[in-house]
Amino acid sequence: MADLPATSQDRVDLDPALAEAGLARRHGVLEADGVSLAEIAGKVGTPVYVYDAGVIGRRYRALDRALAAVPHRICFAVKANSNLAVLRVLRDLGAGADLVSGGELARARAAGFASEDIVFSGVGKTSAELRSAAETGVAHINVESLEELDLLARVAGEIGGFVSVGIRVNPDVTAETHPYISTGQGGIKFGVPVDQVP
DSSP: OOOOOOOSSSOEEOOHHHHHTTEEEETTEEEETTEEHHHHHHHHOSSOOOOOHHHHHHHHHHHHHHTTTSOOOOEEEGGGOOOHHHHHHHHHHTOEEEESSHHHHHHHHHTTOOGGGEEEOOSOOOHHHHHHHHHHTOSEEEEOSHHHHHHHHHHHHHHTOOOOEEEOEEOOOOOSSOGGGOOSSTTSSSSEEGGGOO
């Protein structure tokens, strides 16, 4: 967002929460990157989603800088936002794509992510999804269970290909959180139980 003059005739409210999201209020009208959201709504109707590529870039670069001391790769969770334009912005910034379904694999490919920049995670992957990911040559498939590992081994054998595999380990650690978002304790669907890993 450009620096906007704050005069009595052209007052801009740079509320910190709005500014961090790339938003400002000018004469009571909310703006994104200097463009009136009311004007956008008037042209395209509502509801409408408006994304600011500049804000996405700033947040990505801030995370990348924070991780600079260690070798890393930032992969965007496509389930968080599968908008092709947003995915392309992230691709151009250097992000990889983290997927949990065959549909997300199709979205990532449509957005132009190279196969080697894609990681396939998530529970309940079907044999067709595993085959598609293996045939596409994604960088990495994270398996969630011994059964999924066996299924992936069969798929890889059938296509005669090499598949890079990660194993999501469930450490059986209880956290004080809502039971619907708990992913690291024993007896749930996420990851291979720690005692089965060897």
